[in-house]
Amino acid sequence: MSEKVLDVHEKPTVDRWLILSLQHMFAMIGATILVPQLVGLSPAIALLTSGIATIVFVLVTRFQVPAYLGSSFAFIIPIQIATKTGGIGSAMIGSMFVALVYGIVSLLIWKTGPNWIMKVLPPIVVAPVIMVIGLAVAPVAVEMASTIKVDGKAVYNLLHFSAAMVTLAAAIICLMFFRGVISLMPVLIGIIVGYIYSGFIGILDFTKVKKADWIEIPNFLLPGVDYEFIITPTLLVIMVPIAIVTISEHIGHQLVLGRVVEKDFIKDPGLNRSLLGDGLGTLISGLLGGPPKTTYGENIGVMAITRIYSVYVIVGAAVFAILFSFIGKMMAVIQTIPTAVLGGISILLFGIIASSGLRMLVDHKVDFGNQRNLVIASVILVVGIGGATIKFSETFEIGGMALAAIIGVVLNLVLPGRTNESLIDKTE
Template sequence: MSEKVLDVNEKPQPVRWLALSLQHMFAMFGATILVPQLVGLSPAIALLTSGIATLVFIAVTKFQVPAYLGSSFAFIIPIQIATTTGGIGSAMIGSMFVALVYAIVSLVIWKTGYRWIMKILPPIVVGPVIMVIGLAIAPTAINMASMIQVDGQDVYSGLHFSAALVTLASAVFCLMFFKGIISLMPVLIGIVVGYIYSAAIGILDFSQVVEAKWFAVPDMLIPGVDYSFVVTPTLLIIMVPIAIVTIAEHIGHQLVLGKVVERNYIDNPGLHRSLLGDGIGTLISGMVGGPPKTTYGENIGVLAITRVYSVYVIVGAAVFAIFFSFLGKVMALIATIPQAVLGGISILLFGIIASSGMRMLIDHKIDFDNQRNLVIASIILVIGIGGATIKFSPTFEVGGMALAAIVGVVLNLVLPGRKDDTLMDE
């Protein structure tokens, strides 16, 4: 492994600190603001809460884990469903209960150890569920890329689709032909190039930028003020089971990050601390109207390339994110990004999410000649992508990704022939 430039608790020089922190902020920027735009939340509040959640995470993990927390893609469909059935407030309430699940799991891990959760979430369950996250929302990406609203109807627009294709091509070019930091920011670069192209073909509206103030407090959604705090079984079943996926994602990121910085984060400061930090960040985000949080692979990639592991650089990135969220004109400019541009980048991003699930199966050498593995993966994929639903009453149902995750866990526990194959490298 290459020699580290700065270790976890070392501080860089001020000018270098500034540059390195900005680099981390831009690495997470595109994906963090994309999620709220897909689910109808404020990009400013997503940016603000990502910074706050990161600072909380670093404090809870005792300044030992240099991880950045951004908007989670796993909750896009659940938030959309919750919003459709009960308003955006329902999605925020669901997010808070997801945070509660994190807290409970972290408490149990603290008392009993982490091996049990590794056995509940083996690759044969987590891999297909991650594939469902990317593939189930694929039609949304295509619709955003090629359709516009005309008199309340979706109408195909070749002009807007061209913007989506330019955005997609730019992101792919960035991934394939650049190295270093540039290759870690395909989302941001794709959006920038797509935006410039959109301006050239005349599909942008800058009126809101002109009207926006230079300084503006992000639009918050406060429970009991902006919406009624009402908890329903349907809401919980839509949102809470997705924690199965995000906890597995969290564990994977901690393992990868540990390898990069040459530490065992599962043992010290402990999986219970990192999960709790993630959960508290998600709770704070939900309480003010932001999306659920997760550690970002993009920033782990930046750590690996720069070999600067300093937790203070991540703190700097979080502070920059908080600062940018209060720049009204910057946030208004972000709001002018055409849906076609977001759709173009989503084609790649959702595909990468699905492919990462496939990669997990390959990396763990899952044998599909084994009928047990074939059955579990097949059922998860069809239930999740097909949107299967079980209705217990007119107001209570379980479906889609949540049902797929639950069924996957149950099948893994009850079908004979289970092997000791976990996410952790034994």
């Protein structure tokens, strides 16, 4: 390993602190604001809650884990479904219950240790579900990239599709031909290039920017104020099972971050603390009207390149995110990003999510000559991507990604031939 420039508890000088924290904020901002754009939430609230959630996470982990929490892509489809079913408030309630699951799992790990959860969520279950997350929303990305709304209907538009392709090309070039921190911000750079191109072809509308004030309070969504707090079985089965995926993602990130920083975060401060911090971040986000949170690989990548692991730099990035969320003009500019640009970047991003699931199968050398593995992966993929649904009544159903995750866990537990391989065995 290369020599550390700043260890976890070391503080940079003030001038470096500001620059390094801004770098971390820009590394995560593209993906963090993309999620609310796709599900109908406020980008300002997403940015605000990402900063708050990160600070809460750092406090819960006793300033020992330098991780940034941003918007989770795993909940895009569940939030969209929950919103159609019972309004955006339903999605926020669902997020809170996901946080409750994190709390329960954290408590169990605290009492019994982490080995059991590693066995319940092996790569053969987690990887196909991750693939479903990316592939299930692929049609959404393509429609956003290539169509515009005319009288409520999606109509193909070549001009807008060109903006999507320019955005996609810029992100790919950033990934393939640049090194260092630039290569870790393909989403942000792709959106910026696509936005500039959209200005040249005349598809930008700056009406919102002109009307916006420089300082604005984000649009909060508060339970009991902006929506009625009603819990339904359907809501719970739409949102809660996705915790299977995000908990697995959390474990993977902790293992990778531990390798980068050369510390064992599973043992100290403990997986129970990091999961609790992640869960509390998601709870606070849901209470304020933001999307569920997850630790971000982009920021882990920044640390790996810079060899600066200071938790104070991460906290600085969180503070910047909070401050930026109150800049009305900036948030208004974000809302002027054309749908085609978001669609173009989504094509790459959703594909990368799906490919990361495939990579997990390769990294763990999952044997598809083994009929057991073949059955589990096949069922998860078809049920999840196909949107299979079990309807118990007119108001209670389980479907899509949630059903795929549940079936995957059940098949892994009941089918003979289960091995002891877990996520902890190998994570790149």
